[in-house]
Amino acid sequence: MIRALRRQFDAVRLSGGIPMEACAGRPVIVCANHPSWWDPAMFFLLGSLFPAYRQGFGPMDAAALARYPLLERAGLFGVDARDPRSVGHFLRTGRTILADPRSMLWTAAQGRFSDVRQRPLALRPGVAHLACRTQNAVVLPLALEYVFWNESRPEALARFGEPVFVRASERPKEFTARIEATLTDTLDELAREAESRDPARFSMLLRGTAGVGGLYDLGRRLHALIRGERFERRHMMEPRRP
Known part of the structure; x- marks a missing residue:
C-alpha cells in the first residue's frame, strides 16, 4: 500500500496533530469521510503513526474483500451494506475487536464514495451504535481530501478532528449528529488549508515521485x-x- 501511495501521489500530508492523550487507554473508532478508493491505504499509513501496540481493523465491502482475501490478514472484515443482517455482524465484530482497549477500528462512515463538499455528510449510524455499546470508546474524526497543486500527481491530505466521547444516557442518533458536526468542521478546516496550497501548513508523511x-x-x-x-x-x- 505504501509503495502504491508513493507511486500515485506527489506527497501524503497531515494537517495538525493526533490527540494521542485523549486516546490513551481507550478503544478508538476512527470515523472518516469516504472520498476515494485510496482511503484504506491512507488508513494503513496513518495507523503507523500510532503506538505499535495499537492494532488496526476495519470493515470492507464483502464482495471486494472476496476478491482480495489477503486483506483479511491486514485486519479487514467483510460487510454488505445491502444486507440488513450485516449491521448486526458489524456490531458484533466491532465489539469483539474493541473489547481490547489497545484496538483501533478504521471506518469510512458514509458507507459510499462521496464528494468532500457534500453537506450534510449523511453518516451511517453504525459507528455511534458501536461506540454507545463499547465501554470508554472514543471516536476520532478523520478528514481526507485528494487535490492537485503544482505537480503532475495529486496531494493526499488528512486531518484528525477533536475526539468525541459518548455522554451518559446519550442515544446513538444524538451521538451520530455530534460526530457528523465535528467531522464537518474538520473537513472545512482541511479544505481551507488545501485551498492555500501551502505545504508549510502540513507535515509530510510520505514523499512520492516527482516530475x-x-x-x-x-x-x-x-x-x-x-x-x-x-x-x-x-x-x-x-x-x-x-
Whole structure:
C-alpha cells in the first residue's frame, strides 16, 4: 500500500496533530469521510503513526474483500451494506475487536464514495451504535481530501478532528449528529488549508515521485543546464524544517 501511495501521489500530508492523550487507554473508532478508493491505504499509513501496540481493523465491502482475501490478514472484515443482517455482524465484530482497549477500528462512515463538499455528510449510524455499546470508546474524526497543486500527481491530505466521547444516557442518533458536526468542521478546516496550497501548513508523511517525465522534463533539464542552475524536478519547493 505504501509503495502504491508513493507511486500515485506527489506527497501524503497531515494537517495538525493526533490527540494521542485523549486516546490513551481507550478503544478508538476512527470515523472518516469516504472520498476515494485510496482511503484504506491512507488508513494503513496513518495507523503507523500510532503506538505499535495499537492494532488496526476495519470493515470492507464483502464482495471486494472476496476478491482480495489477503486483506483479511491486514485486519479487514467483510460487510454488505445491502444486507440488513450485516449491521448486526458489524456490531458484533466491532465489539469483539474493541473489547481490547489497545484496538483501533478504521471506518469510512458514509458507507459510499462521496464528494468532500457534500453537506450534510449523511453518516451511517453504525459507528455511534458501536461506540454507545463499547465501554470508554472514543471516536476520532478523520478528514481526507485528494487535490492537485503544482505537480503532475495529486496531494493526499488528512486531518484528525477533536475526539468525541459518548455522554451518559446519550442515544446513538444524538451521538451520530455530534460526530457528523465535528467531522464537518474538520473537513472545512482541511479544505481551507488545501485551498492555500501551502505545504508549510502540513507535515509530510510520505514523499512520492516527482516530475512529469518525458520531453517536458528533458526540456526543463536542458534549460537549467544552459542557465547553470540545478535541475529541480518539482515545481513547488518544500519548506525547510528545523
